[in-house]
Amino acid sequence: MEGFYGVMHGLTIAATPTHMLYTLIGVFIGTMISHLPGIGPSAGIALLIPVTFGMDPTTALMMLIGIYYGCMYGGAVTAILLNTPGDAAAVMTVLDGYPLARAGRAAATLAIAATSSFIAGMIGVTALSFIALPLAAVALKFGPTEYFALIFFALSTVSALNGESIAKGMMAVFLGLAIGTVGIDLQSGVPRFTMGLTQLQDRVSFLVVVVGLFAIAEVSRMVEGHLGGHMHAVKVKGRIMFTRKEFGLAWPAALRGTAIGFFCGAAPGLGGTIAAMLSYIFEKKISKTPERFGKGAIEGVAAPEAATNADSCGAFVHLLALGVPGSGATAVIMGAFIMYGIQPGPMLFQTQPDLVWGLIASMYIGNVMLLVLNMPLVGLLAKILYVPTGVLICVILGIASAGVYSFHSDPFDLYLALGFGVLGFAFRKLGIPKAPLLFGLILGHTLEQSFRQAMTISRGDASVFLRSPIAAGLLTCSALMFAASVWRKRRPSRTLQEAERRIKGEDESPEALLTIPPDLGADSGSFTRPAAAGRRP
Amino acid sequence: MKKISPDAVLIACVVLFAVAYLWADSLLPASSLGDPLGPRVFPALVGGGLLLSAVLMVVELVAKSRAPAKAPEAPVEDDAQDGPTSRQSAWTLAGVALWTAAYYVTLERVGYLICTLVFLGGLLSYFNRGRYWVNAIVAIAFTLIVDALFTYALGTPMAEGWLSI
DSSP: OHHHHHHHHHHHHHTSHHHHHHHHHHHHHHHHHHTSTTOOHHHHHHHHTGGGTTSOHHHHHHHHHHHHHHHHHHHHHHHHHHSSOSBGGGGGHHHHHHHHIIIIIHHHHHHHHHHHHHHHHHHHHHHHHHHHHHHHHHHTTOOHHHHHHHHHHHHHHHHHHSSSOHHHHHHHHHHHHHHHTOEEOTTTOOEESOTTOGGGTTOOOHHHHHIIIIIIHHHHHHHHHHTSOOOOOOOOOSOSOOOHHHHHHHHHHHHHHHHHHHHHHHSTTOHHHHHHHHHHHHHHHHOSOGGGTTTOOTHHHHHHHHHHHHHHHHHHHHHHHHSOOSSHHHHHHHHHHHHTTOOOSTTHHHHOHHHHHHHHHHHHHHHHHHHHHHHHHHHHHGGGGGSOHHHHHHHHHHHHHHHHHHHHSOHHHHHHHHHHHHHHHHHHHHTOOSHHHHHHHHHHHHHHHHHHHHHHHTTTOTTHHHHSHHHHHHHHHHHHHHHHHHHHHHSOOHHHHHHHHHHHHGGGSTTOOOOOOTTOSSOOOBOOOTTTOSOOO | OOOOOHHHHHHHHHHHHHHHHHHHHHTSOOOOSSOSSTTTHHHHHHHHHHHHHHHHHHHHHHHHHHSOOOOOOOOOGGGGOOSHHHHHHHHHHHHHHHHHHHHHHHHHHHOHHHHHHHHHHHHHHHHTTTOHHHHHHHHHHHHHHHHHIIIIISSOOOOOGGGGO
8 A cells, every 4th residue: 555655645746747847858858769760768868867967856857767768658650660660679569560550550550559558658657666665675674795696686687688698798797897996985085997087086977988888879870870771661641540459459468568578677687678579479479370470460569569668667666676777778767866866776765755756656647648649649750750860960969979068067078978989889899788887887886885895794704695595595596597598598599589580581571671689688779770770761 | 811700809808908907906005994805806806707708708709619500690780781881881980980089179179169060060061961051050050059058058058168258
């Protein structure tokens, strides 16, 4: 019942005109961002963090979170109309969404995607409201030993499940941890790895890393796409509504997708792409007519869309209750929390109930707004697809530069952001996932503090991590996760292979130019078609 | 001559970075009051982790080279762009990076308004060729709106540079 009262209390905060206005702005911007192939939710949120600096933290976070689930909603539009997912999580929607659109059912498919997202969003937020609080109560009993083990587990998961190579994921995590150690050590006051630069004494700015790694690096992807071929967009005709038969097929699939998506979101590191993939495969497995999948099955749109949106709600469970992000985008949101001086975690429900319940309640309001926004206005919003890529590249670089400079009014931040942009480009070329680096950077400080506190309490005895049953359990889970992912790499799931083949198989048609991103999983970043992105017809 | 694999270059870079990081860590003072670990131990573990990841990459590379040759897969992402387009992309990206670096270096001295106008004007004239009016409107409108947003709405003035005189 406490969760119910919490939501009711949150609604009184989120339903104020200012908060509703900023939630609307957030979901609108999120929807627009998702319509722009090249910018994912992580880059979109990172670009807009500087704009929220002067705001009240609750209002700012409502807007940023609105951008996140706005992106999750809108990723389907480009998937259905352009055969290119707006973000990596919408990858499975392409399989049936585009054939349906080509068959003249574009409007109905968009309506199914929006409705499935709405169903998943509402159920997901409800589950979040009732699960986060008990989980936070359990986490309150955690000491530094357990916290160290929990963060270690989250980092192991994200490095093991992201990308195609465990070693590369691991390397990205350790690189993030290494960057996190730059600056003055708070316990001893010793400056570490600052190279004599005063700008680095206060640690490497999270915003600089995120803007460089996601926004500036994404520009390189867009530049490459710009030099490619053409897009073939399906026009939206008629009323944005589905038939009764279509809805009859869609709603059970959406419910199943919601369940799968929420559990994937609640497991740190899995991410929306895997949720969408699993739900699609599940739908195909249980279907009496699996041959329809890939040719325009409505369940093939409803289930992954619901899974993606439920996953974004699930990711907030451990972000709010444990202070551990679940995906690249929630890691960026966690960074925003920290920049506002708010530490997400179990204490949040005790110290900032207005904020946490206000945020959860704003998700209900945002979901309703998104449904209203997406159903009648989708045709209008789809016009964004025709903004020339050349203009987008310049605008993204311009916003990124202005945002980074405004942070400290110091060009050093700009040089650093450009450096991280180059690093992001190298990561993409070498198939290294970016999300693990972000996790390492954000969680590194807490990991080190917990480690040192635990060791101080135990007077330097490392066996303290094995004496605590929770810590020992989490460390064992980390080891099992690592072993399981090694096994998975050796013997990839047949169903996943099949899904990948189906996506690649789309290459048979001249318009289909889709590939799977190298960083499937928690890095729910952007997605651009390989050679033919960019240039608009 | 045999082409060096990008993964081999990555491994070398990781090892070099880890060694430099561990060396810099060894220069830190070890003293700590009431903290049995001090400021050096955690970075040492991180450096060790980086080296371990490099070793794992070597293992993966060896395992990959020993695996039976598979049928060539469909080109993924950027690998699809071999040939002239790929070379053009590389030159364009290098040009964009240099142009952006020049913008950042001159931003404070010249000022946000002038610098951003020139920066965006240059980029737009390359990426959106032939649309002079659109490019001019986008560059001017974007610069003025962003400057007004940060200076007046958010209270973080952008660099004035030459216009401050």
